[in-house]
Amino acid sequence: MTLDPKVRELLDLTADAPPIGTVPVQVMREDTPSQMAAWFRMGLVSTLVAAVEDRLIPGPAGDLPVRIYTPEGRGPFPLVVFFHGGGWVLGDLETHDPMCRALCAGADCVVVSVGYRLAPEHPFPAAVEDALAATRWVAVHAAEISGDPARIALAGDSAGGNLSAVTAIRIRDEGGPALRGQLLIYPAVGYHTPPTPSYIENAEGYGLTRESAFWFWRQYLAEESQATNPHVAPMLAPDLRGLPPALVITAEYDVLRDEGELYVERLRAAGVSARASRYDGVHHRFAELIGILDQAGQARDEMCAWLREVLAGSDPSTVTLGEGVAITQPKTDGVIGNGSFLPCLPRSSGATFVADVSHSRNKERR
Numbered sequence: 417m418t419l420d421p422k423v424r425e426l427l428d429l430t431a432d433a434p435p436i437g438t439v440p441v442q443v444m445r446e447d448t449p450s451q452m453a454a455w456f457r458m459g460l461v462s463t464l465v466a467a468v469e470d471r472l473i474p475g476p477a478g479d480l481p482v483r484i485y486t487p488e489g490r491g492p493f494p495l496v497v498f499f500h501g502g503g504w505v506l507g508d509l510e511t512h513d514p515m516c517r518a519l520c521a522g523a524d525c526v527v528v529s530v531g532y533r534l535a536p537e538h539p540f541p542a543a544v545e546d547a548l549a550a551t552r553w554v555a556v557h558a559a560e561i562s563g564d565p566a567r568i569a570l571a572g573d574s575a576g577g578n579l580s581a582v583t584a585i586r587i588r589d590e591g592g593p594a595l596r597g598q599l600l601i602y603p604a605v606g607y608h609t610p611p612t613p614s615y616i617e618n619a620e621g622y623g624l625t626r627e628s629a630f631w632f633w634r635q636y637l638a639e640e641s642q643a644t645n646p647h648v649a650p651m652l653a654p655d656l657r658g659l660p661p662a663l664v665i666t667a668e669y670d671v672l673r674d675e676g677e678l679y680v681e682r683l684r685a686a687g688v689s690a691r692a693s694r695y696d697g698v699h700h701r702f703a704e705l706i707g708i709l710d711q712a713g714q715a716r717d718e719m720c721a722w723l724r725e726v727l728a729g730s731d732p733s734t735v736t737l738g739e740g741v742a743i744t745q746p747k748t749d750g751v752i753g754n755g756s757f758l759p760c761l762p763r764s765s766g767a768t769f770v771a772d773v774s775h776s777r778n779k780e781r782r
Contacts, residue, residue, distance in 0.1 A: 419622075419669055420697040422709055427623060427699070429454065436628035441505060441536065441635070448511055461707030463517040470509070473553045476545040477538075481531035483509045484561050485520035491562030494525040494569070494596075494727035497551050499583075501574030501601075501701070503632030504535045504543055512573070515704055519571065522720030525727060526563045527571075528554050532579070536635040543636075544647050547579040548586050555593035567727045569597040569660070571719075573703060574624075574672070575632070577603025577664075581650040581679070588658050595660040597726035599719055601703050602665060602672050605679045606651035607643040608633060612674035622669040624700040629671055651679055656686035663722045664692045665715055670700040693718060 430451075436444070452460075467486040472479035487493060496519060500512040509531050520527040532546035551570065558565035570580040577600040584598045608615060608629055619626035637643060646653035662683055666676040676692060683690035695702065695711045703719075705712040 417696040437631035459707040463521045465520045483529045485527040492564040494567040495563040496527045498529045499572035499576035499579040501576045504575045504636040523723035539638045547583045571599035573601035598662045600664045606675040607649045614673040615671045622699045662690040666694045667698045668696045
């Protein structure tokens with residue numbers, strides 16, 4: 417499918433911006449608020465929730481900032497621990513505030529967004545350690561944030577999807593807590609070498625370029641030999657059995673498209689209930705743009721419905737999940753997608769793929 421004209425308009429707005437990695441990291445971080453302001457001018461939606469609270473919780477190397485979103489109603493609510501994207505270098509609690517609000521309201525769950533340590537100041541494994549610590553804090557302190565510790569899912573986009581997948585593996589291997597699901601939004605689950613076809617097809621012109629992806633990896637890893645560590649690239653984990661159900665969102669015009677879909681194939685081969693949902697005509701980061709892109713609203717609805725499903729009830733054994741690959745098309749006639757699940761088909765062999773005290777502040781209804 418051709419690129420959505422609205423996506424082209426968005427990409428054209430930043431066509432003259434310096435390429436990723438050509439300006440200092442701090443400058444890129446300081447430019448983020450102006451990008452967010454531009455998106456809000458274009459119609460980005462910030463969903464009302466019952467309460468938002470910023471806290472500091474204990475982390476492996478000091479306090480970790482988290483933002484806790486609570487939905488309307490009376491708990492205890494299911495819990496979603498969210499890790500933002502940004503190549504492990506960029507992004508923070510503010511950049512993904514609209515997405516977390518949407519998940520909180522749409523899935524009727526408490527969302528805990530984690531401000532993990534960023535590279536290059538804090539390379540691997542800092543972010544991974546923070547993600548695990550935050551997830552365990554949420555499980556232990558669920559009651560005080562109106563949550564149900566028996567109903568926890570992980571979620572994240574891009575680098576945050578990587579952290580979600582890695583944390584799910586570590587929790588399986590290192591003693592809990594039990595998880596109900598992992599929502600991986602165009603996740604970086606494999607290293608860039610050898611490249612998948614989408615790394616070649618979408619190398620330039622769609623926001624996240626192949627070269628910028630390479631640059632993010634260089635910031636994250638202290639040395640390239642770490643790329644074979646499954647806690648860096650979960651695609652390389654030798655055993656994916658026993659992991660929680662997964663929904664993987666991918667975008668047609670994204671270098672990370674194929675690795676996300678291949679990860680679903682590996683999960684299913686290991687007996688894990690998993691599905692991939694590809695959105696055509698859109699690019700990396702599309703799911704953040706609720707109110708700007710129709711496909712972002714569709715993805716929000718799909719993600720929230722899936723979270724409601726995996727987090728339903730108190731007994732994980734009662735959850736029945738769909739399997740297969742859902743190919744979700746842009747809305748053309750008022751219908752979201754085609755509603756069909758397709759079996760995972762083998763790909764051609766043309767490429768190789770491989771106790772704590774927290775400090776709270778700023779609790780308010782907003």
